[in-house]
Amino acid sequence: MSTIADIQNEIVAEFEILGEDRESTIFYIMELGGTLEPYPESFRKDEYTIQGCQSKVWLVAEEQGGKVIYKADSNTDITKGLISLLIRVLNNRSPKEILNADLDFIPRIGMGNILGSQRSNGLAAMMNQMKRYALAFQTKQNA
Amino acid sequence: MPIQVNSIRSLFPILHQEVNGNPLIYFDNAATTQKPQAVLDALTHYYEKDNSNIHRGAHTLADRATQQYEETRESVRAYIGARESAEIIFTRGTTESINLVAKTFGIKFIQKGDEILISTLEHHSNIVPWQMLCEQTGAILKIIPITDAGELVLEEFEKLLSPKTKLVSIVHASNALGTINPAKKIIEAAHAVGAKVLLDGAQSTSHLEVDVQELDCDFLAFSAHKLYGPTGLGVLYGKRELLEAIPPFLGGGEMIREVTFEKTTYNTIPFKFEAGTPSIAEVIAFKPALDFITSTGKANIHRHEHDLLQYAVELLQNVKGIIPVGTAAEKIAVFSFNIQSMHPFDVGQLLDAKGIAVRTGHHCTQPLMHRLGLEGTVRASFAVYNTRAEVEVFAQALAKIANLKNK
Numbered sequence: 001m002s003t004i005a006d007i008q009n010e011i012v013a014e015f016e017i018l019g020e021d022r023e024s025t026i027f028y029i030m031e032l033g034g035t036l037e038p039y040p041e042s043f044r045k046d047e048y049t050i051q052g053c054q055s056k057v058w059l060v061a062e063e064q065g066g067k068v069i070y071k072a073d074s075n076t077d078i079t080k081g082l083i084s085l086l087i088r089v090l091n092n093r094s095p096k097e098i099l100n101a102d103l104d105f106i107p108r109i110g111m112g113n114i115l116g117s118q119r120s121n122g123l124a125a126m127m128n129q130m131k132r133y134a135l136a137f138q139t140k141q142n143a
Numbered sequence: 144m145p146i147q148v149n150s151i152r153s154l155f156p157i158l159h160q161e162v163n164g165n166p167l168i169y170f171d172n173a174a175t176t177q178k179p180q181a182v183l184d185a186l187t188h189y190y191e192k193d194n195s196n197i198h199r200g201a202h203t204l205a206d207r208a209t210q211q212y213e214e215t216r217e218s219v220r221a222y223i224g225a226r227e228s229a230e231i232i233f234t235r236g237t238t239e240s241i242n243l244v245a246k247t248f249g250i251k252f253i254q255k256g257d258e259i260l261i262s263t264l265e266h267h268s269n270i271v272p273w274q275m276l277c278e279q280t281g282a283i284l285k286i287i288p289i290t291d292a293g294e295l296v297l298e299e300f301e302k303l304l305s306p307k308t309k310l311v312s313i314v315h316a317s318n319a320l321g322t323i324n325p326a327k328k329i330i331e332a333a334h335a336v337g338a339k340v341l342l343d344g345a346q347s348t349s350h351l352e353v354d355v356q357e358l359d360c361d362f363l364a365f366s367a368h369k370l371y372g373p374t375g376l377g378v379l380y381g382k383r384e385l386l387e388a389i390p391p392f393l394g395g396g397e398m399i400r401e402v403t404f405e406k407t408t409y410n411t412i413p414f415k416f417e418a419g420t421p422s423i424a425e426v427i428a429f430k431p432a433l434d435f436i437t438s439t440g441k442a443n444i445h446r447h448e449h450d451l452l453q454y455a456v457e458l459l460q461n462v463k464g465i466i467p468v469g470t471a472a473e474k475i476a477v478f479s480f481n482i483q484s485m486h487p488f489d490v491g492q493l494l495d496a497k498g499i500a501v502r503t504g505h506h507c508t509q510p511l512m513h514r515l516g517l518e519g520t521v522r523a524s525f526a527v528y529n530t531r532a533e534v535e536v537f538a539q540a541l542a543k544i545a546n547l548k549n550k
Contacts, residue, residue: 026489
């Protein structure tokens with residue numbers, strides 16, 4: 001099975017095809033947002049929103065057979081696209097894999113420059129929250 | 144006289160650059176305007192030749208700095224038609240000017256049960272200082288409603304006015320929608336019940352003729368950086384009798400006449416309100432900005448900007464998915480809108496990819512957005528150096544973006 005690093009490399013290769021054009025990169029990210037699985041409405045509550053994001057982001061996770069399953073949503077398409085990439089990289093992995101993951105694909109696909117500081121902070125908050133879920137599940141597994 | 148936009152553009156060095164591989168199109172002028180070379184030169188010249196502290200230095204440099212500083216005060220006086228330059232106080236910006244009034248006039252003249260009137264169109268900086276004052280004094284904040292087009296409901300305003308009204312603090316032109324409020328009418332009605340009026344001129348002073356004597360406003364607040372001047376500098380105009388009647392804002396150097404440990408007597412206006420070393424360079428460099436506006440002619444500027452607004456509306460009115468926000472009959476050149484099924488942030492990001500700078504979000508007017516049932520808007524705001532060709536590029540880019548979700 002491919003590793004987190006493999007998936008990240010895959011994503012970087014996909015974005016390389018788009019070249020340097022910002023507009024096409026953003027269009028593609030927005031398209032990816034459309035592929036995000038529907039978010040369970042019962043979790044669309046303030047306690048599942050991520051602080052530090054300018055756009056609204058909801059994130060929830062559950063553990064199935066020792067793997068973490070994330071569900072997330074946002075009110076903006078670009079953020080949804082970024083979420084879909086994060087989920088693609090981290091979904092269905094063990095808490096340990098997630099906690100050890102070196103998430104570097106965002107700058108590698110050139111999104112670091114495009115996002116600007118506000119969205120980058122939001123993205124960092126999102127990654128932290130995903131790792132926090134993994135940590136909670138790991139603690140539970142070890143208990 | 145029509146604006147010679149190319150020769151005006153040549154005065155603004157920042158405009159001649161590429162952003163993300165495209166020529167910069169700067170449509171965020173309601174947030175801040177760019178600075179002409181004369182302003183940049185004045186800043187440099189001050190630090191290279193004249194830098195020294197003003198008013199008390201017994202040397203040539205201090206004299207030169209003081210003289211130029213006071214020349215700007217006189218320019219501001221002329222610019223807004225005040226009676227005398229002592230009625231012009233330099234602050235850090237519109238926000239500080241409004242806070243100054245709240246914390247001096249407000250504390251002295253507003254008591255429990257008194258009423259302060261603001262409108263639904265206000266920027267947070269003309270809401271929060273009054274909420275703080277109400278909390279402190281027990282006064283009551285009342286809100287003038289608006290129509291769906293973004294215009295004040297004047298009948299409701301008149302109903303809200305009463306002898307309890309001590310202050311009407313109102314925006315002259317809305318930063319979020321562009322609506323121009325009928326300031327003179329509002330001021331007359333407020334004065335009829337004995338209320339004072341603070342006019343928030345942050346957006347109006349760069350586009351419209353604002354004559355404080357003709358309007359008869361009691362206070363006027365605005366910022367230099369929205370008038371092609373430096374950041375960190377604002378103006379508070381107040382009528383002499385009011386400025387003399389209210390206590391100082393900050394205590395410190397410059398604002399005193401005499402200090403002993405027992406008692407301090409205060410300096411005369413405007414110095415009573417200018418504690419500490421002010422933004423000397425910025426004040427001095429504000430004069431060429433005002434000269435630029437005056438020599439270009441405010442009526443010419445307004446006509447040019449209005450033409451750009453009309454052109455944008457015309458080019459975009461048939462684009463599927465574009466929803467204009469704020470359609471008042473009288474507007475400054477602010478085009479606020481949304482695209483159906485898209486978040487304003489995403490629209491702003493896509494425009495930025497094309498080198499087009501706009502503002503997205505709530506524009507520091509959350510209660511207004513709430514009233515309109517919106518999370519935010521995309522706002523393009525025009526200035527004298529913008530062109531019809533830029534509006535065309537903007538309209539083409541928007542049509543492409545709108546088409547993503549509105550096929």
